[in-house]
Amino acid sequence: MIGKRNERGMALLTVLLLVSVMAVIAATALDRLTLATRLAxxxxxxxxxxxxxxxxxxxxxxxxxxxxxxxxxxxxxxxxxxxxxxxxxxxxxxxxxxxxxxxGNCFNLNSLVSEKQPGVYGTRATGVAQFIALMEALGIGQGVAVNVAGAAADWIDSDDVAGPSGAEDAAYAGREGGGLAASRPMADKSELRGVAGVTPKLYATLEPWICALPVTDLSPINVNTLLPAQAPLLTMLAPDQISPGLARAQLSSRPAGGYGSVYRFWNSPMLARLDIPRGVAAQVQVKTxxxxxxxxxxxxxxxxxxxxxxxxxxxxxxxxxxxxxxxx
The missing domain is CATH 3.30.1300.30 (GSPII I/J protein-like)
Structure with missing residues (x-):
């Protein structure tokens, strides 16, 4: 009798165990079904x-x-x-x-380089200088500005030789998880966060002022649509001649119907005496x-x-x- 009772007890335990397993399987299946329904x-x-x-x-x-x-x-x-x-x-x-x-009213990060031949990019001094000037106009120290601009240019250019104050592959290899410079134009401005010397605070300062256009042209600033609050983007073109105050005043006095031509912009009363390099003068636009x-x-x-x-x-x-x- 004792043996039969033990057998019945074992059978009951087995049944309970099977029921428990089936309950777990059913619950898991239900959870997955619910998740699948939500995903769908x-x-x-x-x-x-x-x-x-x-x-x-x-x-x-x-x-x-x-x-x-x-x-x-x-x-x-x-x-x-x-x-x-x-x-x-x-x-x-x-x-x-x-x-x-x-x-286009932003600093084009890809203007830090120019395309020397199809798919081959080299640092553009004018673009680097404008990026430095923009950062300084935003209150970023000269040393930081020079280092970040140099590192950003090296991030994009095709060679593996670090420029003055720049950073190539060696600067990224020691990071957690490793890494290399991209050696290609940026697809999005957020890529700047990966460049040596760019801290979260620095990126937050720069983010409203930068872009990554799918061309390496110098930043195409439209003076017909540039707002007075965006004066640093005009200052960066010729920081020794166009102060932030002059830039704001010029943009605030813009004709209601726009300048009509780049010539009229540069020959307006406040700017007519400036000696702007031809290439920089041509960078300004009146069409977006x-x-x-x-x-x-x-x-x-x-x-x-x-x-x-x-x-x-x-x-x-x-x-x-x-x-x-x-x-x-």
Whole structure:
């Protein structure tokens, strides 16, 4: 009898163990099903949000084409487009907000180099000098500015020889996880954070003033759209001649309809006596070639944004690059 009782007890324990295992498996399967359902729902929501952002992108670029066609010789602030959020009501009740800014009124990090031959880049002294001047105008010490500008140029250029105050592969090899200089133009301004000497605090100071255009041209500053608060971007072109105060005063006195031509800008009363190098004088523009588009939409509890760079060198304009971010 005792043996049979033990056998029944063991059988009961076995059954209970099997039930427990099955319960764990069922719970795990349910969790995975729930997760899969959420992921599928998020994917659908994200896809819908991106579709709405695509609609906003199309409408914005169409309006931009119309604006540029209305004045082929210059881009001005007449249409009140700069930094003004435009809302688009959607069929599902959501709202897309789209904002355009001048994507060329910034220091182009890729202007630190010039393309010597296809795919081969060498340091450009003018670009380095302008980056140093911008940093100094923003209150960054000369020593730090010189080192960061040199290191950023070395980050992009094709050779492996560190320039004066620069940094090549050896400066990154000792970092945790190792690393090398990119030896190519920057795809995004955030790459500057990886450059030797760039601290989080320094990057936060520079971030509103820099960009990484998909060309190595010197920064294409449009004096028709540059705001007085952006005076350091004008000062950096000729810091020995254009003080921040002079730059602000010049931009504040801009004609309502724009300058009309680069010649008129440099020959305006406050600037006519300056001796600006020809190459730098030609760098200034009255027409915008690049626009930044920031579009945002909330859909299904998910906030999705798109940042796009619009190439307006030819019409119709084209999207040069875009990226999305989402937050629930």
């Amino acid at each position: 729902g998020n994917a659908v929501t994200l896809g819908q949000a991106r579709a709405w952002l695509g609609t906003a992108e199309l409408l914005t670029t169409t309006r931009l084409d119309d604006m540029l066609a209305a004045n082929l010789s210059q881009t001005t602030l007449d249409a009140s487009w700069l930094g003004q959020p435009r809302t688009i009501a959607l069929p599902d009740g959501a709202v897309v907000t789209a904002t355009l800014t001048d994507g 070639d690049w626009f930044d588009l920031d579009a945002r939409v909330g859909s299904g509890g998910l906030d999705v944004s798109e940042q796009a760079l619009v190439d307006a060198r030819k019409q119709p304009v084209m999207i040069a690059r875009r990226q999305w971010t989402s937050v629930r």
